[in-house]
Amino acid sequence: MTMQQPELEIEQLEILSFLQRHSPFQELSGEEQRHLARQIDISYFRAGTTILEYNAPLTALYVIRSGVVETFRRNGDLYNRLSEGGIFGEQGLLRGKKVRFPAKALADTLIYLIPAQAFEQLFDQNEFFADYVEVGDAERRAEPRIGKAENHQLMSAKVTELIQRPAIMLPSNASIKAAALAMRAAGESCLLLTHPATPELIAGLITDRDLRNRVVAAALDPELPVSTIMTEQLVTVQANQFVFEAMLLMLRHNLHHLPVLTQQTPIGVIAIADMIRHESNNSLFIVSSIYQQQTVADLAQLQTAVQACFVRMVNEDANSQMIGSAMATIGRSFKQRLLELAEQRLGPPPIPYCFLALGSMARDEQLIVTDQDNALILDNRYDANLHDAYFAELAAFVCNGLAQCGYPLCSGHIMATNPQWRQPLRVWQHYFNDWLTQPTPEKLLQSNIFFDLDGVWGKTEWATQLNQQIVNTAPRSKLFLASMTRNALLRTPPLGFFQDFVMEEDGRQNDSLNIKRRGTAPMADLLRVYALSLGIDARSSYQRLTELTKRQLLPKGRAEDLRDAYEVIAMTRIRHQAAALQHKHVPDNNVRPAHLSEFERKHLKAAFLVLANAQKFLKFHFQA
Amino acid sequence: MLYLGATPLPRSAPNWPHRFAQLAAQSRVPLLQNYYATGMVSAQTPLVDAPLMALDLETTGLDPRCHGIVSIGIVPLTTTRIFSSEAKQWLVKPRFQLTSSSVKIHRITDSALEHAPDLLEVLPEFLAAIAGKVLIVHCADIERQFLAAAMQVRLQESIYFPVIDTMAIEAQWHRKTPMSLWQRLRKRQAVSIRLAASRARYGLPPYLPHHAVTDAMACAELFIAQVAHRYDTTTPLGSLWT
Numbered sequence: 001m002t003m004q005q006p007e008l009e010i011e012q013l014e015i016l017s018f019l020q021r022h023s024p025f026q027e028l029s030g031e032e033q034r035h036l037a038r039q040i041d042i043s044y045f046r047a048g049t050t051i052l053e054y055n056a057p058l059t060a061l062y063v064i065r066s067g068v069v070e071t072f073r074r075n076g077d078l079y080n081r082l083s084e085g086g087i088f089g090e091q092g093l094l095r096g097k098k099v100r101f102p103a104k105a106l107a108d109t110l111i112y113l114i115p116a117q118a119f120e121q122l123f124d125q126n127e128f129f130a131d132y133v134e135v136g137d138a139e140r141r142a143e144p145r146i147g148k149a150e151n152h153q154l155m156s157a158k159v160t161e162l163i164q165r166p167a168i169m170l171p172s173n174a175s176i177k178a179a180a181l182a183m184r185a186a187g188e189s190c191l192l193l194t195h196p197a198t199p200e201l202i203a204g205l206i207t208d209r210d211l212r213n214r215v216v217a218a219a220l221d222p223e224l225p226v227s228t229i230m231t232e233q234l235v236t237v238q239a240n241q242f243v244f245e246a247m248l249l250m251l252r253h254n255l256h257h258l259p260v261l262t263q264q265t266p267i268g269v270i271a272i273a274d275m276i277r278h279e280s281n282n283s284l285f286i287v288s289s290i291y292q293q294q295t296v297a298d299l300a301q302l303q304t305a306v307q308a309c310f311v312r313m314v315n316e317d318a319n320s321q322m323i324g325s326a327m328a329t330i331g332r333s334f335k336q337r338l339l340e341l342a343e344q345r346l347g348p349p350p351i352p353y354c355f356l357a358l359g360s361m362a363r364d365e366q367l368i369v370t371d372q373d374n375a376l377i378l379d380n381r382y383d384a385n386l387h388d389a390y391f392a393e394l395a396a397f398v399c400n401g402l403a404q405c406g407y408p409l410c411s412g413h414i415m416a417t418n419p420q421w422r423q424p425l426r427v428w429q430h431y432f433n434d435w436l437t438q439p440t441p442e443k444l445l446q447s448n449i450f451f452d453l454d455g456v457w458g459k460t461e462w463a464t465q466l467n468q469q470i471v472n473t474a475p476r477s478k479l480f481l482a483s484m485t486r487n488a489l490l491r492t493p494p495l496g497f498f499q500d501f502v503m504e505e506d507g508r509q510n511d512s513l514n515i516k517r518r519g520t521a522p523m524a525d526l527l528r529v530y531a532l533s534l535g536i537d538a539r540s541s542y543q544r545l546t547e548l549t550k551r552q553l554l555p556k557g558r559a560e561d562l563r564d565a566y567e568v569i570a571m572t573r574i575r576h577q578a579a580a581l582q583h584k585h586v587p588d589n590n591v592r593p594a595h596l597s598e599f600e601r602k603h604l605k606a607a608f609l610v611l612a613n614a615q616k617f618l619k620f621h622f623q624a
Numbered sequence: 625m626l627y628l629g630a631t632p633l634p635r636s637a638p639n640w641p642h643r644f645a646q647l648a649a650q651s652r653v654p655l656l657q658n659y660y661a662t663g664m665v666s667a668q669t670p671l672v673d674a675p676l677m678a679l680d681l682e683t684t685g686l687d688p689r690c691h692g693i694v695s696i697g698i699v700p701l702t703t704t705r706i707f708s709s710e711a712k713q714w715l716v717k718p719r720f721q722l723t724s725s726s727v728k729i730h731r732i733t734d735s736a737l738e739h740a741p742d743l744l745e746v747l748p749e750f751l752a753a754i755a756g757k758v759l760i761v762h763c764a765d766i767e768r769q770f771l772a773a774a775m776q777v778r779l780q781e782s783i784y785f786p787v788i789d790t791m792a793i794e795a796q797w798h799r800k801t802p803m804s805l806w807q808r809l810r811k812r813q814a815v816s817i818r819l820a821a822s823r824a825r826y827g828l829p830p831y832l833p834h835h836a837v838t839d840a841m842a843c844a845e846l847f848i849a850q851v852a853h854r855y856d857t858t859t860p861l862g863s864l865w866t
Contacts, residue, residue: 011711011712011713011837012709012711012837013832013835013837013838014831014832014838014841014842015708017832040708040709041705041706041707041708042706042841042844043704043705043706043848044826044828044845044848044849045852046849047827049852065829066827066828067827084829107827108826108827108828108849108853109827110827110829110849113705115709
């Protein structure tokens, strides 16, 4: 008998539609999805039952269709908590097809099983899939780039990015006076005029210059319709064209204003000034303009430019090192300019001094949300009665100035305004000697930040001297290193994410995560301890990592893993702040998992794991 | 496996192996003779060892006398795993006209069925697939009556087979006692034992209904969830089948 029924393409419709909704399956081709859907079998586990036992043979990748599953380490510690769309068993499939992380159903759970062979085939043939499941491989874990439509290189910026505000428009039969009033009210130098009959189409444009040349100079009656003086036959640009195309148009036609349309509808006007502003959102421009400002108020106005530069670097796919060092350079320039202004005001200093940057600025990895941490080293001839008034005033001027420029005062009072941190060189040498040779964790908790130190103004060689003292003493001081290690382990990364929550080791869940306190800061702490133990003079986390890699202190591959993990964590923090700025929110360090993509969470979780392991290794290393 | 302890078989539990032997001898249709001759496991077989097959029929309506089958979906399973990768579906052309309301439900149109074969043509393959299997369905009456009617029309003989009804299992747990007057006065809704509502009670996801394989899978999932929650894999088949 013949089987001529029209064949439905696939019968496992529910499985297919599930695959189409979840990573890493939704990224597969339609053919791959259908092929996969046909191979899947199904299992069910009641809440509380074991799904996988340690070391049992593993024959499939487990995909959660519904329910909640927890996976565990061999010692019983919680490893991960997963819900719909979550996958587990991939580590075991990649390593000997034995269960590595036992799994238990926390709620009634329906599992889709992808046979090992189908898993391997996808792993071999689909790079995205391989990247997604194989998070242990350092190279693949590097920066996630999914979800970015394009690379915003300088040449690929679109015209829309230049539009500051919606176009102001009037019908062309309005009077010249009405047009001038509208321009004054909006503070615009240019006005679009629409056809009275079809207000969505533009008829022409007038500018300040037209009012001068064609109205005032020609003694024209301002009650006439504005259409008598408007420029018609406009050159326009489409919103999705590139900035450089707009620039060429303006040059070719000698235009100062260019209307921007989406299809026929005007959405704004760009002026030459907008182009210049666009180009000027780069760090070199900002640094040079910092030195041109004459007052603190003028300097404070540059804040928006700094933020725009930060956002732009993020959008142009700069890495965290580039962004961190650009921001540190800008921060340093603010300090230097403020010191110049202070000396202009207070007169030359009575004795030489050195102004210090501490913490992230000294490490060349400053971001947008950053306290000011600074200090003053004074010449050894310092006499409090003679000199303190001057330096107290200088410090107050600089610190308050920085606060106005967007660097809030340090809540821990690690600033030159604090007399404890405004001392002659010999006192500083004594401080460091005390920290290095008679350390306690409590003492070092406060002074931690002084071990990232950089001279930014004046006798910077004194800063070098202090750094030399640290490098010479630290590697030999076991107690110091142990105390530093203990402090470095106080802040730990979270375990990972569950749905829209941050998962802690003890299973607690929070809806946000302080990415600095739980990520970049413990990472910097960890690298500082290693650098100090080896007498490495480098201060940026990147340089410290490079030195660590060279000296092969860490097991093979670990330093590279740390580098990738650092980048993932730092970029998450940077992107979070850039997004806040773009949405006109106050940037902070509190990342909400709900705002991260599934892909970002996966990478971040892997990075946290690398950090947590490195912390364990550090503890073991220095017997803290 | 020896099982004659904790859960005594219901007195009314049918003896399907015996019945199949009788039917094989009585049947005049070779197709059905073969089907019955494959035999059936005994009522004492523990669930874990039972050969199971989830079945769903999509029909043009609810009355087997004037509505026909348009598709058949089957999915083999055990109490711990559903072999959706071995699911099968047949589209068949009913001998009754499709109604617009049934088209709306199954999304299967006349044109899709235009080249579909008559059920008679797919019977050998279908019967071979379910031979020796205990069928799992949600609402056994529909499947039993429609298959019986379709066989009667085409082979002039009915068909009998063992079924575990997931709806009856839900009814047993949720409708043990009729609602009291008080409950009826308070307009307390009886617990729904429809497929989607039953699935939700076991934490199973909503599936888009009225596609034969999807419904068979949905029913299979419900069944293994029922076993996980309410029974034991050593529970004998005889306490569940009818």
